[in-house]
Structures are given as structure tokens and as C-alpha cells.
Amino acid sequence: MRYRVNRRTGDRVSEIGLGTAYLYEAGADEAVRALTRARELGINYFDLAAGDGAMFPMFGEAFAGVRDGVIYQIHFGADYSKGTYGWSLDLDTVKRSVDRQLRDLKTDYINYGFIHCQDELKDWETYRKNGVFDYLMSLKDEGVVRHVGLSSHTPSVILEILKTDVVDMLMFSINPAYEYNRGEYAFGAVDERAAVYAECEKRGVGISVMKPFSGGQLLDEKTSPFGVALTPYQCIRYALDRPGVLTVLPGAANTEEVERLAAYCDATDEETDYSVVGTFAPPEAEGKCVYCNHCAPCPMGIDIGLVNKYFDLAKIGDSLAADHYAKLDVTASSCVSCGHCDSRCPFSVAQSERMTEIAEYFGK
Ligand code: SF4
Numbered sequence: 569m570r571y572r573v574n575r576r577t578g579d580r581v582s583e584i585g586l587g588t589a590y591l592y593e594a595g596a597d598e599a600v601r602a603l604t605r606a607r608e609l610g611i612n613y614f615d616l617a618a619g620d621g622a623m624f625p626m627f628g629e630a631f632a633g634v635r636d637g638v639i640y641q642i643h644f645g646a647d648y649s650k651g652t653y654g655w656s657l658d659l660d661t662v663k664r665s666v667d668r669q670l671r672d673l674k675t676d677y678i679n680y681g682f683i684h685c686q687d688e689l690k691d692w693e694t695y696r697k698n699g700v701f702d703y704l705m706s707l708k709d710e711g712v713v714r715h716v717g718l719s720s721h722t723p724s725v726i727l728e729i730l731k732t733d734v735v736d737m738l739m740f741s742i743n744p745a746y747e748y749n750r751g752e753y754a755f756g757a758v759d760e761r762a763a764v765y766a767e768c769e770k771r772g773v774g775i776s777v778m779k780p781f782s783g784g785q786l787l788d789e790k791t792s793p794f795g796v797a798l799t800p801y802q803c804i805r806y807a808l809d810r811p812g813v814l815t816v817l818p819g820a821a822n823t824e825e826v827e828r829l830a831a832y833c834d835a836t837d838e839e840t841d842y843s844v845v846g847t848f849a850p851p852e853a854e855g856k857c858v859y860c861n862h863c864a865p866c867p868m869g870i871d872i873g874l875v876n877k878y879f880d881l882a883k884i885g886d887s888l889a890a891d892h893y894a895k896l897d898v899t900a901s902s903c904v905s906c907g908h909c910d911s912r913c914p915f916s917v918a919q920s921e922r923m924t925e926i927a928e929y930f931g932k
Pocket residue numbers: 856857858859860861862863864872873876909912913914915916917919
């Protein structure tokens with residue numbers, strides 16, 4: 569397993585985490601086996617917006633004895649009083665739900681307490697008016713909640729809530745379909761979504777990725793909005809290549825699926841190459857580098873994806889990205905305009921020209 573560090577909290581997070589929308593359907597024995605196996609394979613990050621309240625005792629059984637080795641996202645606004653998942657902005661309902669989850673999980677603390685599912689600004693107003701946000705922050709003051717998270721599908725709402733500067737982790741829906749305005753939760757244009765990644769990276773807010781396969785639609789050519797199936801590993805790498813992303817949280821139905829997901833870290837570059845996505849890119853996405861490194865290798869040894877990522881972030885004021893660029897051994901000024909990257913780029917990026925621009929911007 570590979571890990572990435574959340575700069576605001578110091579947490580070391582596995583690139584592959586687990587969502588829990590439907591693992592409970594496997595039954596308690598198999599679910600506990602799958603969770604135990606996940607941890608053995610190095611997965612340490614778990615989202616608990618479960619599809620059913622039955623999931624929580626299964627986590628309790630699997631992880632109560634190794635609690636400090638796992639990181640939970642718990643959602644203030646996910647309600648299980650009727651068994652299956654429901655959404656609530658009511659303070660008493662949220663309190664009851666959080667208490668129940670802590671009891672079933674056999675724990676007395678929450679790694680990331682999430683401002684849950686804020687897709688419209690009026691939700692955020694209601695969340696504060698009803699006292700749910702204050703309740704979350706009071707538990708943070710008491711040490712029950714260690715860090716604050718935010719889950720949302722909507723870039724404009726995310727950017728607004730990030731201004732509070734309390735959010736340490738964002739849960740956002742990322743996949744090539746949503747990126748190109750295809751699918752139920754495809755909120756925000758290409759540039760608005762890019763602004764979320766850049767803002768998170770700049771603030772050090774980590775991103776955990778929900779719906780990396782667009783609810784499975786992308787994995788089947790019959791349901792894929794592009795008419796072409798992608799593989800899980802292509803989708804995972806696509807998400808992990810976005811700035812700010814720390815972990816991807818696909819769902820798993822059983823132990824075997826957990827093992828397949830964890831094996832992503834051993835996949836080859838060919839298996840994870842998602843350059844085919846470039847053939848679906850709408851006009852507004854053409855010519856924009858997505859940091860995929862499909863154009864590698866550069867004969868001069870430039871890490872083209874990384875250099876572009878630092879450039880895009882530095883331009884919007886991310887001083888850390890500028891520092892990282894300054895420390896690179898090989899920078900854009902080494903480009904000899906051979907044109908190899910231009911001819912290889914599936915996203916129609918005029919990369920050799922961009923290298924000139926990048927070198928001028930950084931002065932190296
Ligand atoms: S120039 Fe094209 S191929 Fe190279 S990293 Fe950017 S998007 Fe990918």
C-alpha cells in the first residue's frame with residue numbers, strides 16, 4: 569500500500585480506502601472478514617456513510633481492538649434511525665445518530681467528523697441555523713472529534729465552506745464522467761472542479777474520493793456515458809492524479825473485491841493509464857493538462873505531469889507548490905522543444921509551448 573499525508577492533520581492515509589455503501593449486504597461474518605483483510609493489506613481509511621446502520625457493529629467487531637490503526641470519516645447528518653441511510657439536518661436526530669454510531673463502533677472518538685452532504689448553500693444555512701455545525705465543533709473542542717471534514721458534490725458550495733478554514737478533509741465525487749458533466753452528480757464545469765482541487769491543495773485540505781466509478785456506470789460500456797468501459801484501476805489513478813487527493817474510497821462487496829482494490833498499488837503503468845479519457849474530453853477540457861504523464865518519457869527527464877501541476881497551483885497562489893517546483897532537479901527550462909509530449913498527449917495540450925511559459929513564470 570502507498571500512503572499520502574494530510575498536511576493539516578499529519579494523518580498518513582492509504583491511497584486506497586473503503587467506502588461502505590453496500591458491504592453490509594455480505595452479512596456480518598463476511599463483512600468483518602473483508603474489513604480485517606483490508607487492514608492486513610494496509611488500508612487504513614474508511615468512510616462510514618454506510619448504506620445501512622447494520623454496518624457499524626461490523627466495524628466495531630473488526631476494528632475495536634485495533635482502533636488507533638484505522639481512520640474513520642463519520643457524518644454528522646447521516647441518519648440510521650430507520651435502518652437504512654437517511655439524510656438529516658435536525659440536531660436531535662444527528663446527536664442520536666452519532667451516539668449510536670460511536671456505541672456500535674465501540675469507540676469514543678471520531679477521526680474526521682463530517683459536515684455531511686452539503687450540495688446547496690441553503691443546506692449549509694440550515695445546518696448552522698439548526699445548531700448541527702456548533703454541535704460538531706463542540707465535540708471537536710471536547711476531543712471527541714479530532715478533525716473536521718466536509719462532504720459535497722457541488723464545487724461552489726465547497727469553495728464557500730472552505731472559507732471557514734475549519735475543514736481538514738473534503739469528500740468529493742471525482743471520476744472522468746463527472747469531470748466532463750456526465751452523470752447524476754456531475755456538478756460544476758471543468759474549471760470550477762479544478763478550482764476545488766487547487767483550493768484544497770493550497771490550504772492543505774486532503775480530498776477523499778467518493779463515487780470513483782460513477783456508481784459503477786463507468787465500468788460497463790452499456791452504462792458508461794462515453795460508450796466505453798473504463799477499468800477500476802484507470803478510474804482510481806484518474807482520481808489520485810487530481811491535486812489534493814489523498815485517498816479513493818470505492819465500495820467493496822466482499823473480501824475478494826477488497827483484495828482486488830488493494831492490488832491497485834501493484835498495477836503497472838499500462839494497467840492504470842487512463843489516456844483514453846482524452847478522446848471523450850469536451851472542447852472546454854481540451855488543451856488542459858490533467859497531469860496523467862501519458863506523454864512520458866521526456867528525453868530531458870522532465871516530470872511533465874508534476875511540473876504542470878506545480879505551475880497551475882503556483883499561479884493561484886500556492887506558495888508550497890512554488891517551493892516544490894524550485895527544488896526540482898529538472899525543470900521546464902530543460903525542455904528542448906522536441907515535440908514528443910505534444911504528439912503523445914491525448915488531451916491536445918501544446919506542452920512544448922507550455923514548458924516555455926512555465927520556465928518564464930518560475931525563472932528556471
Ligand atoms: S501533457 Fe498531456 S499527456 Fe502529458 S501529462 Fe499533460 S495531459 Fe497528460
